[in-house]
Amino acid sequence: MTCNLTSDFRVLNVSTQRCQAMQGYFDNLITVAVPCNSSCVYCMNLTFCTQCQDGYFFTKDNLCSAQCEVRYFAEVPTKTCKSCLFDCYTCKNSQACLSCNQTTDFRILNANTSRCVPLPGYYDNSTTVSVQCPVVCNECSSAKVCSACSNSNYLRFDNYCYARCLTGTFADNFARKCLSCPSKCLSCLSAAVCTECVVGAFLRIDKLCYS
Numbered sequence: 001m002t003c004n005l006t007s008d009f010r011v012l013n014v015s016t017q018r019c020q021a022m023q024g025y026f027d028n029l030i031t032v033a034v035p036c037n038s039s040c041v042y043c044m045n046l047t048f049c050t051q052c053q054d055g056y057f058f059t060k061d062n063l064c065s066a067q068c069e070v071r072y073f074a075e076v077p078t079k080t081c082k083s084c085l086f087d088c089y090t091c092k093n094s095q096a097c098l099s100c101n102q103t104t105d106f107r108i109l110n111a112n113t114s115r116c117v118p119l120p121g122y123y124d125n126s127t128t129v130s131v132q133c134p135v136v137c138n139e140c141s142s143a144k145v146c147s148a149c150s151n152s153n154y155l156r157f158d159n160y161c162y163a164r165c166l167t168g169t170f171a172d173n174f175a176r177k178c179l180s181c182p183s184k185c186l187s188c189l190s191a192a193v194c195t196e197c198v199v200g201a202f203l204r205i206d207k208l209c210y211s
Contacts, residue, residue: 009033039064057081071128086128087116106130136161149176184209 003019010019021033036043052064068081084091100116107116118130137146149161165178181188197209
């Protein structure tokens with residue numbers, strides 16, 4: 001039994017005694033084998049490579065490409081495009097980002113960690129796209145935990161921003177925080193000026209409360 005290498009692009013498989021497609025071709029159930037994409041050594045069809053040529057890498061779509069798309073990096077030993085970390089736009093390996101996408105992911109590169117961190121006003125929820133902080137927060141670590149407040153809001157002890165401070169605290173306009181009033185003050189204007197004392201305490205001329 002013989003096969004036609006020149007016109008059918010087939011070679012004899014000794015084990016099966018069938019004429020199989022030669023390297024770089026695939027069987028399409030017709031006499032003449034069909035050439036694979038030029039980037040493939042072997043393939044199942046035109047859109048499914050099983051081995052890539054040197055200098056090409058398997059993509060997530062089972063094709064071979066000379067360059068991996070964004071959010072993937074070329075792993076040379078396996079000739080495969082591997083996923084970057086979730087926060088990277090481009091990366092050099094599985095541990096370090098090369099660039100970030102400020103427009104769609106709202107992230108910037110931290111040169112010390114080589115990771116893409118959220119822009120100010122956004123927080124990381126371990127997905128590609130950073131999440132915008134609540135409108136009352138300038139900075140936050142989650143939807144319920146603020147670290148800095150927007151104008152006209154103050155950070156209370158529950159780590160959220162509010163327009164007003166609770167009784168026993170005062171609004172520090174510089175730090176944008178609610179700070180504790182002096183001892184025995186029910187309400188105050190600052191750490192040195194009480195306006196009302198707790199029951200059993202009295203406001204003295206120095207604007208502090210004493211019992």
